[in-house]
Amino acid sequence: MSATTDEQTTLTFRGPAEASIPPVAGLPGVHGDEAAPARVLEVERYDTADLRLAAAGVTVSVLRDDSPARWELHTPGDGDPLHLPVDPDAAPGARLPLPAGIAELVRGAARGRNVRPVGRVRTTRTEHRLLDESGARLATVVHDHVTLSTLGRSTEVEAWTEVAIDAPPALRPALADRAAEAGLRRAEPCGEAELTRLLRPARPERARPSEKRAGGALVAYLAKHNDRLAAEDLRVRRGEPDSVHQLRVAARRLRSALQGHRRLLDRERTDPLVEGLRRLGQALAPARDAQVQRERVLAGLAELPDELRLGGAAAVANRYFARIESESNAAALTALDSVEYVRLREQLDELVAAPPLRKRAAKKAKKELPRHVAKQQRRFAARVEHALDPELPPERRDIAMHEARKAGKRLRYVAEVARPAVGKPAKRYAKAVKGIQQALGEHQDTVVSRGTLRSLGALAHTDGENGFAFGVLHGHDTARAAAVEAELPELWRQASRRKLRRWME
Structure with a gap:
């Protein structure tokens, strides 16, 4: 949920992991705050230990959200990604073997190396519906607590809060001010992008000879x-x-x-x-x-x-x-x-x-x-x-x-x-x-x-x-x-x- 033009009504913010939802009490027109149960969303990235898939522009992930858990494969030049279901009998949190349909496609990029989990983004999401005096939805504030971790020989853990605000234009300035008071700053959602950055294989610095030679x-x-x-x-x-x-x-x-x-x-x-x-x-x-x-x-x-x-x-x-x-x-x-x-x-x-x-x-x-x-x-x-x-x-x-x-x-x-x-x-x-x-x-x-x-x-x-x-x-x-x-x-x-x-x- 992000916005870059005046016509769009969604603002996104980022702040420290401990940041809470911006306070909404006293906002004009807001007469109630209805919170939905928290949900956990997870993206687990699979690759070789030396990140050969990432080097080839290939991403293999397991997605766990409101839909049944599924594999997702992106390859360079793809339109829609390939999706395959995760074995419903797999134990929660277990390391999953690649499905045959994905293993065959990435074999050339993996070069015989074992493909295993190398990183994870876990988001705990709480959605708040701001209600007007009639009880109708006036705005939505989504509060995400994001934890990112790399897995394997090198482990790195980061955590932060993201907040997305979907509100009518008249209410947006006040909500933006409340977000700033909560320690949040305007930013784009970046969970998967940050994981991709951390899992980008390091390329050795070599000077390529001049093409004039x-x-x-x-x-x-x-x-x-x-x-x-x-x-x-x-x-x-x-x-x-x-x-x-x-x-x-x-x-x-x-x-x-x-x-x-x-x-x-x-x-x-x-x-x-x-x-x-x-x-x-x-x-x-x-x-x-x-x-x-x-x-x-x-x-x-x-x-x-x-x-x-x-x-x-x-x-x-x-x-x-x-x-x-x-x-x-x-x-x-x-x-x-x-x-x-x-x-x-x-x-x-x-x-x-x-x-x-x-x-x-x-x-x-x-x-x-x-x-x-x-x-x-x-x-x-x-x-x-x-x-x-x-x-x-x-x-x-x-x-x-x-x-x-x-x-x-x-x-x-x-x-x-x-x-x-x-x-x-x-x-x-x-x-x-x-x-x-x-x-x-x-x-x-x-x-x-x-x-x-x-x-x-x-x-x-x-x-x-x-x-x-x-x-x-x-x-x-x-x-x-x-x-x-x-x-x-x-x-x-x-x-x-x-x-x-x-x-x-």
Whole structure:
């Protein structure tokens, strides 16, 4: 209950723990004071001993008030929090185990540590109704005695009084004066906010290198996408749309930045991270591929004329993908719950907090980073030119296209590191590379899709359905792959123009 504008009628005050309700005797228009029975409200915060949930922007609480006791989970970017009931058979005041639904969601942030009570806010509330001469409510004064305590290795206890006054404008000045006489001063309610402040993990004071230097620009990029990785971990565990894809993208950006800037960092520290990020991407790939292929196949079926969409093709596809997605999503969550993943996250945090920069990292970002982009550009060019070789056997062209696509992604992400220092030239170049990379991605989608469509056609036949529609889509994807291959030389010519690459020289 707080107010900040003249239209609002609630004033809030704070004072020492022993402060009582402001005296109301003799106030104009007040003829009675009716007190309701005292109530106890409690918020108990759960976290790891080293406050890893708080560091990740996650809060887990048990709420006890007039409603049945319940768990509450807030995660970054949430709308409404998640609520789950507390086991009604739990002993009062007992330490509660996290419900499975919350434990699964916070596992990535907890990093294998035990989650237990770390703080509590207990409020003893008494509500007074001020009555006019007819006995109707004229105003309400809520008196809260607040006790805050941290739990665990470090214990801190605070206590104070808060008073909220809901009164008509004519009565507010007199009540404010009475509150001041009782030793209360205007303030916002702060029980949970104060607990959050006390449970905020201490961050070591480390000077981050200047982003005008190559190492500083790289560390800023790594820190940004390490935070993105943590955010998408929570979204994957919540089953949110596109979360697996975004988690893979964050991992790929981190890996590409580490691979493309090896000369700036101690490779004894970074090479294991590159390998760990690669394995993470591989573990997430089936879930993402299944999602992409389902959307592609169902969209293709929907676009077919009725005379070509024979039998229950969509039902066959949905059954096929439901099984694959269920298995691949379970495998992705298993990877996120693994010891290897926990260690990877810790190593990434350590890398950002104390980057193992080499001497070269002290060079100016605007001078040094373009050299790293140029190296990746040469690598990408070699792979594209190999894929466009007219002498390349057809059975090897798909593989060559895929290798070029992966090299293009790394180039784009390495160029992103340089963009803040270089500005528009790097942005224009990244946009040009994105065009050819998207074409290569479309080609790879047709390669995967054609294999999936063959499987769907065989499944339809086994189920007694007509698989003709899948054959039609296979023909469409074959034609699309050929069209992309025909477009690539011109796309490459546009993307490799020297004026786009001059900033790298």
